[in-house]
Amino acid sequence: MGKWAKxxxxxMLVLTLVSGIGTYVFVKRAVxxxxxxxxxxxxxxxxxxxxxxxxxxxxxxxxxxxxxxLEQQTVGIKDEKITFVGADAPIPKDAQVIDGRGKYLxxxxxxxxxxxxRSENDLLLYVANGVTQIREMHGTERHLRxxxxxxxxxxxxxxxxxxxxxxxxxxxxGLWIELTAERNVVRSQNDVQSAVATLKSKxxxxxxxxxxxxxxGYQWASEQSEEQQIPLTGHIPLDASLEDLWASDQxxxxxxxxxxxxxxxxxxxxxxxxxxxxxxxxxxxxAEVARRVADRNIAVTSTLSxxxxxxxQQMDLKPTLAGVELEYVNPGLAEGQAMGWLPETNRxxxxxxxxxxxxxxxxxxxxxxxxxxxxxxxxxxRNAGVRMMAGTDANVPVMVPGFSLHGEMQAMQEAGMTxxxxxxxxxxxxxxxxxxxxxxxxxxxxxxLVLLRENPxxxxxxxxxxxxxxxxxxxxVRTRLDQLLESVRTANDASRQESLDFIR
Ligand SMILES: [Zn+2]
Numbered sequence: 001m002g003k004w005a006k007x008x009x010x011x012m013l014v015l016t017l018v019s020g021i022g023t024y025v026f027v028k029r030a031v032x033x034x035x036x037x038x039x040x041x042x043x044x045x046x047x048x049x050x051x052x053x054x055x056x057x058x059x060x061x062x063x064x065x066x067x068x069x070l071e072q073q074t075v076g077i078k079d080e081k082i083t084f085v086g087a088d089a090p091i092p093k094d095a096q097v098i099d100g101r102g103k104y105l106x107x108x109x110x111x112x113x114x115x116x117x118r119s120e121n122d123l124l125l126y127v128a129n130g131v132t133q134i135r136e137m138h139g140t141e142r143h144l145r146x147x148x149x150x151x152x153x154x155x156x157x158x159x160x161x162x163x164x165x166x167x168x169x170x171x172x173x174g175l176w177i178e179l180t181a182e183r184n185v186v187r188s189q190n191d192v193q194s195a196v197a198t199l200k201s202k203x204x205x206x207x208x209x210x211x212x213x214x215x216x217g218y219q220w221a222s223e224q225s226e227e228q229q230i231p232l233t234g235h236i237p238l239d240a241s242l243e244d245l246w247a248s249d250q251x252x253x254x255x256x257x258x259x260x261x262x263x264x265x266x267x268x269x270x271x272x273x274x275x276x277x278x279x280x281x282x283x284x285x286x287a288e289v290a291r292r293v294a295d296r297n298i299a300v301t302s303t304l305s306x307x308x309x310x311x312x313q314q315m316d317l318k319p320t321l322a323g324v325e326l327e328y329v330n331p332g333l334a335e336g337q338a339m340g341w342l343p344e345t346n347r348x349x350x351x352x353x354x355x356x357x358x359x360x361x362x363x364x365x366x367x368x369x370x371x372x373x374x375x376x377x378x379x380x381x382r383n384a385g386v387r388m389m390a391g392t393d394a395n396v397p398v399m400v401p402g403f404s405l406h407g408e409m410q411a412m413q414e415a416g417m418t419x420x421x422x423x424x425x426x427x428x429x430x431x432x433x434x435x436x437x438x439x440x441x442x443x444x445x446x447x448x449l450v451l452l453r454e455n456p457x458x459x460x461x462x463x464x465x466x467x468x469x470x471x472x473x474x475x476x477v478r479t480r481l482d483q484l485l486e487s488v489r490t491a492n493d494a495s496r497q498e499s500l501d502f503i504r
Contacts, residue, residue, distance in 0.1 A: 024179075031180050034336025037118030039495040042487040053078040054475060055091050056451065059100025062107065064440040066428055067420040069457065075105060077447040080473045085443055096475070098468065104455050106423065107439045108132025108157075108448035108471060109463065110430040111405045112301045113254055113391030116143055117339070119330040121488045122394075122401040123156035128484040129402030130463070132448035132471040133431070133438060135160040135391070137234070137254060139204055140182055155474055155484075158448065160434045162233055163199040165210030166192065168217045180338075183210065192220040200230050205434070208234035209250065215239040222248040236262050246292055252299040252433065254391070256381065257307050259289055259300075260373045272362040275369035282373045289377065290384035299433050300381055301391035302425070304411040307374050309398050311367035313348040315360055322503040325400045327489050331496040333395060341397040342498060348397065378415050388412075389433065390426040406464050413460045422460050448472070 032038060054077045060069035074091075076084030091097065110133040116122050117138070123146065126134055136143045139161035147159040167183045174185040184199070186192045196207055207230055209218055218237045225232035226249045233252040236245050242262050245253075253259070263282050264270055270278035293300065312320040321341065326334065334341040343349070350363065381388065390412060392404040405426065412422045431439025438446035449470040454462035469476045476484070 027179060031338070032118065033332050034338040034340075035117040035119075036330035036332040036336075039119065039121065039330050039332050040491040042121045042124055042484075042491040053083070053092055053095040054098065054470070055084075055089060055095045056098045056100045056105060056449075057089075057091075059451070060104045060455070061085060061441050062105065062423065062427075064428065064442055065420075066424040067457075069104060069455070073105075075100075075441065075449075077449075077470065080447055082441060082443055082445050082447050082449075085441055098451070098475075100451060103467060104452040104462070105441065106450050106452060106456060106463075107427040107431075107441055107445075108450050108469065109405055109409075109426045110134065110390070110434075110439065111392055111394060111402075111408075111426075112389035112430045112433075113137050113303055114394040114401065115339075115396060116146070116401075117330075117333065117395060118142065119333060119395065119401070120146070121330065121491055123150070123154075124484045124488055125328055125400070125402035126157045127155060127402075127469060127471055127474075127476065128481045128488075129405065130450035130466045130469050131157055131402050131405050132450070132469065133158045133160070133434075133436065134394075135162060135430070135434065137162050137208065137393075138164045138182070140164055141202070144203060150472060153473070155471075157471065158436070158438070158446070160205045160436075162206040162208045163204035165208040165213070165234060166195065166217065166221050167210040167212040168214040169212065186213075186217055186221075189216075189220045192217060193224055196221070196224040196228050196230065200228055204230070206231040206233045208232075208254075209237055211235045211238050213237040213239075215244065218244065218248065222250065225249045238265070241266070242289065242292070245298075246296060250298065252301065252389075253293075254301050255303040255307075255393070256300055256374050256378050257303060259293075259377045259381075260370060263289070263373070263377075270366075270369065272365040275365055279369055279372055279376070282376050286376050286380035287384070290380035290386060293381060294384040294386050297387075299387040299389055299429070301389045302378070302408060302412055303391050303393045304374065304378065304415060305404065305408050306393045306396060306399050308371050308411065310348055310370070311364055313346060313398060314350050314363055314367070317343055317346055317349070318503055320398055324398045325403045326500055326503065327492060328403065328485065329400055329492070330395075331492050331498075334397075335496075335498050339396060343502070346397060375415055382417060382421070387429050387433065388417075388421075388425045389430045390422070406461075409460050409463055419457045419460050423456060 056075045061073040074089040109131045111131050112135045114134045115138050134157050143161045150156040165183050166186050177183050184195050218240050232250045234254050236258045267281050333339050390408050392399045392408045394401040409422050427439040451468040453465040456462040
């Protein structure tokens with residue numbers, strides 16, 4: 001080879017390397033941005049000096065079964081635990097006393113399906129909305145770090161961290177997915193075994209099956225869940241049937257919608273012009289599906305409202321965005337291409353090529369049937385006594401962290417649950433599933449509590465009438481909760497590249 005040929009070859013090699021690194025850096029920065037990592041961090045409030053005991057007096061207390069209020073109770077709190085529940089407490093002199101007359105004390109709420117991504121300010125949004133526990137469904141090392149910071153006094157909800165989903169892709173797609181979506185890519189039995197061992201050693205609380213996990217991958221994950229004693233949660237993979245679910249060790253299904261999708265696969269894929277047949281099929285199968293879920297003791301997370309929002313997002317996005325607390329959504333997420341909320345980036349927007357004559361009728365019929373199928377399954381699961389957990393899929397449009405759980409509880413009430421069942425699905429049921437001594441107002445349980453002005457057993461909408469939140473030793477009265485919200489809005493506004501004026 002001539003001297004010049006060698007130089008040209010070397011030059012090309014250097015160019016390839018430089019452009020490869022350049023692309024990597026560029027993609028990595030874009031990923032950080034669109035998952036909310038560049039948004040200003042809201043100014044945290046100084047930690048309140050509330051180390052001493054706190055007593056809430058003369059208050060209505062939600063009974064452990066979440067079905068009635070005990071009148072005229074006193075609740076004592078110290079060191080992040082409930083120390084007393086009863087009629088007459090010996091109140092120590094140094095105690096802070098909160099008059100609870102005419103108010104309703106309930107356990108702090110749990111959102112069992114959230115995505116924090118890189119959005120740290122969400123921790124404040126949860127607290128400000130009385131959501132004192134969350135289950136992160138795409139956990140990464142960031143979330144493990146936030147969890148331990150919260151354990152050490154940082155203001156935020158308790159976190160149950162489900163490791164980012166196990167998924168199967170070929171080599172190059174796998175590299176891309178690991179880089180952009182941070183999923184745990186597994187292809188062989190060995191991959192699954194070592195991924196689960198690593199995740200467990202890092203103290204993730206559970207592992208998650210994705211829609212894109214191969215059937216063998218799902219079966220290996222199930223084996224490893226049992227062998228390594230770590231719960232398996234998440235989706236029913238597209239390659240798996242309900243029979244595969246019954247044969248698995250999966251202890252929770254992350255959406256009622258997963259059963260709609262599984263039945264749709266059995267049906268052969270319904271269309272806008274076969275909705276009646278599909279719904280008849282779902283009606284015929286639903287009781288048996290629910291019975292099997294109950295027999296296998298699988299918990300199911302609701303995520304009703306996000307499914308109900310699909311058609312509104314496709315057809316009437318602006319009014320839909322105007323109807324949620326968009327100013328609190330991390331602008332990196334709202335504006336970005338990954339989980340976009342806004343008209344140009346909305347994750348559920350329909351590509352123009354499908355907007356041919358009659359598209360609104362077709363889409364409307366399709367999504368109405370989808371929501372109806374979900375409703376049928378929700379009722380069947382409830383009737384079979386399945387443990388239901390309230391969850392929103394927060395940060396997927398249009399589920400605003402913290403706020404959306406109250407909308408979800410309302411959706412569950414509208415779907416036929418009693419207020420007591422809804423409250424249990426957001427308090428005691430998820431706490432029990434997550435193995436937390438929380439979610440009930442009992443001595444020795446976590447003092448994560450919410451003081452309400454109105455009675456949520458009369459109308460679940462009362463969960464929004466928040467007066468004070470108690471979380472991990474912090475006592476946050478209404479004015480402080482409003483300050484938290486204000487600080488997030490200010491940080492978001494400073495980081496926003498696109499104005500929200502279009503919804504006004
Ligand atoms: Zn999700």
